[in-house]
Amino acid sequence: MGKRVFRVNTCCKRRRASVPASEGFEIVDLGLAQRLTELSYQIETCYQPCTTSYLDAKGHWNISCYSELAEDVPDLMVPGAVQHPPLLALLLPLLDELTVHLTRWWHSIHPHKNGFTLRRVQSFVTKYSATHGKSHLTRHVDGPQVHASMILQLHSPKGFAGGGMTVWDSEQQEHFYQLRAGELCLLDHMVWHQSNQVTSGERWVLVVFCQQVATAIANCHLSNAPCPISQMTCQDAISIATLAADQHFQVEKSVVFGLMKMLEFGGPEERERAAFALGCVAANCSENRELMMECGAAQLMIDLLHRMLAVGSMKPATHECAWIVAALGRLASKSTSNKSIIAREGVINLVAELVRSGNALEREEAISTLCNLSANHESNKDAIVATGVVESLLKVLKGEALGCIKERLWCMAALSNLASGSVRRQTVILVAGGIKDLAKVLSSGTSKERCRAAAALASFTEHRQIILDAGVMDSLCSMLQADGAEEKEEAMFLMEDFEPARNLGLCWAKKKSV
Ligand SMILES: O=C(O)CCC(=O)C(=O)O
Numbered sequence: 001m002g003k004r005v006f007r008v009n010t011c012c013k014r015r016r017a018s019v020p021a022s023e024g025f026e027i028v029d030l031g032l033a034q035r036l037t038e039l040s041y042q043i044e045t046c047y048q049p050c051t052t053s054y055l056d057a058k059g060h061w062n063i064s065c066y067s068e069l070a071e072d073v074p075d076l077m078v079p080g081a082v083q084h085p086p087l088l089a090l091l092l093p094l095l096d097e098l099t100v101h102l103t104r105w106w107h108s109i110h111p112h113k114n115g116f117t118l119r120r121v122q123s124f125v126t127k128y129s130a131t132h133g134k135s136h137l138t139r140h141v142d143g144p145q146v147h148a149s150m151i152l153q154l155h156s157p158k159g160f161a162g163g164g165m166t167v168w169d170s171e172q173q174e175h176f177y178q179l180r181a182g183e184l185c186l187l188d189h190m191v192w193h194q195s196n197q198v199t200s201g202e203r204w205v206l207v208v209f210c211q212q213v214a215t216a217i218a219n220c221h222l223s224n225a226p227c228p229i230s231q232m233t234c235q236d237a238i239s240i241a242t243l244a245a246d247q248h249f250q251v252e253k254s255v256v257f258g259l260m261k262m263l264e265f266g267g268p269e270e271r272e273r274a275a276f277a278l279g280c281v282a283a284n285c286s287e288n289r290e291l292m293m294e295c296g297a298a299q300l301m302i303d304l305l306h307r308m309l310a311v312g313s314m315k316p317a318t319h320e321c322a323w324i325v326a327a328l329g330r331l332a333s334k335s336t337s338n339k340s341i342i343a344r345e346g347v348i349n350l351v352a353e354l355v356r357s358g359n360a361l362e363r364e365e366a367i368s369t370l371c372n373l374s375a376n377h378e379s380n381k382d383a384i385v386a387t388g389v390v391e392s393l394l395k396v397l398k399g400e401a402l403g404c405i406k407e408r409l410w411c412m413a414a415l416s417n418l419a420s421g422s423v424r425r426q427t428v429i430l431v432a433g434g435i436k437d438l439a440k441v442l443s444s445g446t447s448k449e450r451c452r453a454a455a456a457l458a459s460f461t462e463h464r465q466i467i468l469d470a471g472v473m474d475s476l477c478s479m480l481q482a483d484g485a486e487e488k489e490e491a492m493f494l495m496e497d498f499e500p501a502r503n504l505g506l507c508w509a510k511k512k513s514v
């Protein structure tokens with residue numbers, strides 16, 4: 001057998017490789033050697049490979065026999081692959097045990113994924129030999145759809161020379177392992193690896209690919225209750241969105257699960273529709289919001305958002321990202337605990353990033369979500385200001401970014417929330433030019449915008465003189481003369497704080513009433 005590298009403490013049953021788990025892989029010995037020796041004859045009898053185009057073997061890969069092959073993950077399909085049920089019948093108990101280990105390990109390196117579990121999407125046995133095209137697999141990752149994988153070295157009755165695996169750590173340092181029967185290689189998402197050339201004999205391995213899935217969905221699948229989840233279509237999502245968009249429309253758990261499943265496993269259009277529908281479901285009904293939190297919808301959306309906005313990953317071309325941000329904002333509304341939960345998962349930084357660099361819709365939804373996350377929540381306000389997003393908000397307010405009309409309104413509502421309750425935050429906004437910018441809206445904005453600007457300025461309780469110096473009096477006076485009651489009210493409210501202005505305000509009011 002080949003030389004051993006990076007071996008430590010070989011007498012310990014559950015041996016850790018010298019590479020820490022955070023490197024994205026680990027080799028463990030589960031003490032299965034004896035059992036695998038006993039199983040090897042049956043595996044060999046059962047083994048019926050199919051011809052596939054696995055990895056770069058275009059139609060020429062014929063040394064793997066599939067025990068499992070999920071059909072609901074189109075991107076993972078291997079052309080030509082067929083499931084061989086007898087192999088599953090033989091290996092199921094072993095596969096279940098291995099999956100428990102993989103899941104435990106995966107949770108230990110991703111503690112924030114506690115709302116998720118792993119489901120097997122593929123498992124297969126491969127027999128390598130010293131023949132061209134059958135001896136090894138070149139360096140690869142198992143694919144973006146595979147969140148964790150494992151390779152179990154099976155007992156290989158004929159023995160072999162060569163073989164073993166090479167795995168690359170996060171710094172692209174390579175590590176070679178001459179796996180012995182019963183040793184299991186655990187791999188995290190997108191970790192590079194290869195199986196090395198077998199130079200004589202036969203090398204048998206069991207390979208498993210897993211996908212992450214929201215725990216709530218996994219549980220629903222496991223329970224044998226009839227589950228309507230899989231039947232949900234884009235049209236269903238549209239109907240639900242229409243029903244829930246503007247009115248209190250309470251939904252059932254199966255609807256939430258169905259939309260979550262669409263969001264997690266659907267194609268681009270399905271995901272976009274599901275995200276939009278989840279936002280509508282959360283919009284007008286606190287019972288729905290509670291249900292969605294209970295079902296893990298927030299966790300799922302947060303995880304997807306992290307993945308979509310991770311450095312180097314491609315944001316979908318649809319509005320999926322904007323609708324997810326919008327749905328999270330709605331989940332946060334009117335619930336202090338939801339605001340805290342959502343913020344704890346690193347969402348504030350992602351949302352601030354979308355305000356900075358998202359497209360018009362993403363920016364608008366991100367700003368409204370910042371509004372919801374900050375309303376009556378002091379630590380979220382601090383966290384939001386700490387991202388430096390105030391400057392981007394002011395750019396939007398000044399109309400430097402081409403956007404929607406509502407965006408400026410949301411922007412002022414967000415500034416108002418952020419300013420209220422802390423002199424320090426008020427000063428940050430002041431220094432960035434916020435009071436001047438709001439004063440400008442007060443003089444030249446639409447009626448609605450002037451109302452929001454006045455309300456935002458009223459939050460700067462510690463900077464009255466600066467507001468006066470920004471020349472707001474003329475604008476406030478003209479607001480007092482406006483037709484709309486709201487404009488008058490907002491103007492009066494702000495003026496009440498300016499002593500000399502108070503009289504002026506009253507004077508205008510009087511003049512109007514004469
Ligand atoms: O056989 C091995 O050692 C690795 C197999 C593998 O990485 C795969 O099939 O994707």
Ligand SMILES: [Fe+2]
Pocket residue numbers: 140141142193
């Ligand atoms: Fe692989």
